[in-house]
Amino acid sequence: MAYSYEELAEIRHYLHQHPELSGQEYQTTAFLREKLEDLGIRVLDSGLKTGLIAEIGEGRPVVALRADIDALPILEQTNLPYQSQNPGVMHACGHDFHQTSLLGAAALLKEKEDQLEGTIRLIFQPAEEISEGASAVLATGLLDDVEGIIGFHNIPQLKAGKLAINSGAMMAGVEKFKVSVTGVSSHAARPDLGVDTVTAVTTMVQNLQLLISRTVSPFEAAVLSITHLDVGSTWNVLPKSGYFEGTIRSFNPKVQRDLKERFISIINHLAESLGVDVDFEWGVTPPVTYNDAALTKVVWEHSQGIADVIVAEPSTAGEDFAFYQERIPGVFAFVGSNGAPDAPDLHHDHMTIDDAAFEVSVPYYVENAQALLRYFKK
Known part of the structure; x- marks a missing residue:
């Protein structure tokens, strides 16, 4: 059964209260596994220490949806009612929002499973903040048959309801x-x-x-x-x-x-x-996050009905989603998550997210996963 946006907010608040550092996301992984199994979604045997890979549908083509799950070593200062209960660790980059969005999308896609024209692989990736998680996922071999991959990052400077995307460079290569x-x-x-x-x-x-x-x-x-x-x-x-x-x-x-x-x-x-x-x-750092031109066109067209879509300004921050794009054509987008004039930026101890952003992040995954399956089916 699909989650309401109110239920997704509750799930995110729980995850926000229980953040875990890169490579230590044991409780988070167990929580996600339980939710996916409750939805009847297949969790694959990946061998990953933390994080997991699941799938919906069957046959070719195969497309992947990715969300990261780790938190940062930051002492939270938001005073939210669901503030971190793990002192010195905070979801200050919004990965609680990312993984909840993918979970919400998974529930909706499961309901549509009989209509899917292929397989959708769900990646709940660990260790993005230390640029090790994507490589660990690729090493499982479970993405070897994937033809396209999408992901996103929340952007506090954009209002909820906005989606920013562009072909080519989206985020910087980092040394x-x-x-x-x-x-x-x-x-x-x-x-x-x-x-x-x-x-x-x-x-x-x-x-x-x-x-x-x-x-x-x-x-x-x-x-x-x-x-x-x-x-x-x-x-x-x-x-x-x-x-x-x-x-x-x-x-x-x-x-x-x-x-x-x-x-x-x-x-x-x-x-x-x-x-x-x-x-x-x-250091272990990501290359340029570089969007495939053809797939960006597909995602741009199929996002028009779910968000106010704008041309993205590339970010000088790095993102280990880029490791997937070295091997798989992919698209990475920015989802508005606050938009207040004084909204604290990512990695800030006062960073907050407007839960209204689920109204873009969840359908971003759902609509574009189906669109990409149809695109590769041709």
């Missing part, structure tokens, strides 16, 4: 870097007896500021931010080692690859000229 620099320690009074790591680190940071402005076309969007450096601990000693870290982001996969190569080249050349050793650490 997370840490560069460790090692020289030779010496007394500050005799820098000639050492290899100055402080100078090396600051020289590298300064030179990297030219990477975007002098190597990237002005018609492309890219950013490099060095957000943290640590070198030295006292006033009269030149330290042996230090490091700096930050991020590189762009909307063009080739630009992203080129920036990383040039970044490494600049650091290596400076290290050689300054006589220091360097070590690079690259």
Whole structure:
């Protein structure tokens, strides 16, 4: 039996009260499994530690719907009646809303199962916030036969009732870097007896500021931010080692690859000229979230009756949905979830969601899942 929007709000509030960090979504997974089994929906044997994959319908084609389920290490300050009961953990990115939307869509699709022209695979994905969940889902092999995939993220700056979409880049490719620099320690009074790591680190940071402005076309969007450096601990000693870290982001996969190569080249050349050793650490981060043009057209057309559909402005945030799109044609959308002039952004300890947004998020999945099945059936 399908859920009412009021029932979905109750489910979301429960999930909001019981958030779990990436890779630790055990209670959330058990809750979702129980709900899906109550609906008579098949939960597949995926081998996932947390998160789950289920399906409705049978035969080809196969399309997938994805929602993420993990929370963030944030102390909630909303004072909502359903505020997090797990201190220091909060659904500050709205994944409680995402998974509830997919659950609501699953209930409706189950009622339509006899009419479906193929199989719909439901992905309740763990560990999005640490960019590991999508890869874990892909490793199960349960998406090998999927021909198209859709997902969405809520956007507090958009009012409930709005849906933003565009073909091409929707969210940035992300690189997370840490560069460790090692020289030779010496007394500050005799820098000639050492290899100055402080100078090396600051020289590298300064030179990297030219990477975007002098190597990237002005018609492309890219950013490099060095957000943290640590070198030295006292006033009269030149330290042996230090490091700096930050991020590189762009909307063009080739630009992203080129920036990383040039970044490494600049650091290596400076290290050689300054006589220091360097070590690079690259985080697990997503590529560009890039919408398939043909499928975007299908989703755009079939979303007109369920929302005020607008052209999306790409976000410089990252999203591990992009890992699916490297292997499967996909569409990622933005669903309005608040819209108040002073609405706190994602990852904020006061971030809240308007439950009226279910009136777009649930039919977004339902209508477009069926539309994509018909599209691939041709």
